[in-house]
Amino acid sequence: MITPLVSIVILCWNRKEDVLESLRRIRDIEYENIEIIVVDNCSTDGTQIAIEEQFPEVKLIKMFKNIGIEAYNIGFKNAKGKYIVILDDDSFPRRDSIGRMVEKFEEDEKLGVVAFDIRNYYQYDEIINKKIDEIDNNKAIVSNNYIMSFNGAGAGVRSDVFEKVGFYPEEFFLYCNEQDTSFRILDSGYKIQFFYDVVAYHKYSPKNRASWRAPFYYTRNAFWLIWKNYPFYFALRSTIHLMYDCIYHSMEQSTWIYIKAMISAFLYMNQIKGKRKPVQIHIVENLRIPFNLSFTFYK
Structure with missing residues (x-):
């Protein structure tokens, strides 16, 4: 299998235990040619020290204050991979998903974004996972009635697409950044496609974490x-x-x-x-x- 470098970029802020678990899961990935970049938005809960002590292989970028999604862009600009995997600090890819993602990209040069199937970490289902392994890897769920954006808890992007259309909108600070970026990607002629066999798990909170x-x-x-x-x-x-x-x-x-x-x-x-x-x-x-x-x- 072709193994171009893949850069995993994670943004974190005061979610130490979650990001540490995500990094432990990333160590299990069945794809060797990866680099891991964590951009920390000036956490105060010991996240930075814990990552440095437990994950020396991670490239940790420390922000001087919480600058929101602009910090993602700093991670993207430091990424050296042909493809970038975007994760939240409480999400991680299934161990075979990076390899499958690379296969999708290598087969279609107009595929700009691979949208992962984001599953609830708290509803992990081994039976469903076993079934996925038995399904045709190249089949995607596609609709002719609409086009789609992607979820920042699990998505793969071609690095050169980011370079062409620009990164996340820094003025947004939080939220809607994926949709804004999707407009530019689609308008440039690239596709954003969802694949059910490229899976990531996300810790959807059982309680609404919403504040103002x-x-x-x-x-x-x-x-x-x-x-x-x-x-x-x-x-x-x-x-x-x-x-x-x-x-x-x-x-x-x-x-x-x-x-x-x-x-x-x-x-x-x-x-x-x-x-x-x-x-x-x-x-x-x-x-x-x-x-x-x-x-x-x-x-």
């Missing part, structure tokens, strides 16, 4: 996502709908957070100045963006 950060950044960034990527008519229509939703759900859920996020989007829209590049209409019409997700945290 999630609804605020999801909502604010939804406006910026629209303004950066949608053609004028679609941007105007979607902005009006999103403004209505902010007002409606604020009253419904007795919170000001959506209104604050909407105001912030307008007040600080200079952060996306010069970054607007409308994508092709068929991408807007067919790429599924979960705009309503931001309005579910207080229900």
